Amino acid sequence: MSELAAATSPELARSGGVLLVPVGSTEQHGPHLPLGTDTLVAEAVARRLAAGLPGAVVAPALPYGSSGEHAGFAGTVSIGQEALEAVVVELGRSASATFPAVVVVSGHGGNAAPLRRAVGRLVAEGRRARLVAPAFHGDAHAGRTETALLLALAPSLVRSEQVAAGVTTSLPELLPELRRSGVAAVSPNGVLGDPRGATAEEGHALLEAAVAGLAADLRAWLDGQEVAP
Ligand SMILES: [Zn+2]
Numbered sequence: 001m002s003e004l005a006a007a008t009s010p011e012l013a014r015s016g017g018v019l020l021v022p023v024g025s026t027e028q029h030g031p032h033l034p035l036g037t038d039t040l041v042a043e044a045v046a047r048r049l050a051a052g053l054p055g056a057v058v059a060p061a062l063p064y065g066s067s068g069e070h071a072g073f074a075g076t077v078s079i080g081q082e083a084l085e086a087v088v089v090e091l092g093r094s095a096s097a098t099f100p101a102v103v104v105v106s107g108h109g110g111n112a113a114p115l116r117r118a119v120g121r122l123v124a125e126g127r128r129a130r131l132v133a134p135a136f137h138g139d140a141h142a143g144r145t146e147t148a149l150l151l152a153l154a155p156s157l158v159r160s161e162q163v164a165a166g167v168t169t170s171l172p173e174l175l176p177e178l179r180r181s182g183v184a185a186v187s188p189n190g191v192l193g194d195p196r197g198a199t200a201e202e203g204h205a206l207l208e209a210a211v212a213g214l215a216a217d218l219r220a221w222l223d224g225q226e227v228a229p
Contacts, residue, residue, distance in 0.1 A: 017055025042107025143193015166191025
């Protein structure tokens with residue numbers, strides 16, 4: 001595994017490995033987690049996936065995504081769905097000149113639709129591209145799951161004294177209002193879930209489980225045994 005930004009051009013001309021592109025967001029994650037939470041998670045997943053793939057290269061993360069639902073909270077910076085889709089299409093086209101396959105690793109649920117469209121477009125153009133989105137099966141946003149992940153990945157960035165419960169209504173129940181009015185309308189502190197009690201150990205386990213599931217799929221796809229995007 002190597003990092004694109006640290007490699008030299010001749011090294012990459014010989015590598016022949018897959019490129020993994022982490023895509024995150026810059027959006028509020030409650031009073032206790034940093035705005036770059038999703039980017040850190042996407043990078044961590046990409047690096048762990050790359051570690052199991054010979055010759056894989058990890059690109060610098062794209063730290064902006066589609067975060068309109070987090071508008072109204074200071075610090076949220078969103079480039080919107082259209083721009084995100086265009087960036088990933090252009091990046092994939094360009095990267096395909098060097099790499100035989102491009103894997104987009106998403107760290108933010110709100111990026112799902114534009115990333116699916118972008119990867120679909122690249123595939124329709126005859127390029128080998130795939131979208132990978134880790135599923136942690138936890139609460140929705142800045143709750144126990146993401147807090148555990150950050151405690152595992154970047155504990156110094158977690159403001160432990162600010163940890164507080166947000167709205168704990170289930171996501172399916174919240175979704176209609178969330179879609180209409182955004183996170184601020186349903187959770188004044190920006191948290192969907194309850195981060196209290198999260199631990200680094202839990203975060204490491206979540207990460208390992210998510211990566212294990214994705215790694216097998218990715219290897220099969222790279223070996224050409226499975227072609228669905
Ligand atoms: Zn997040």
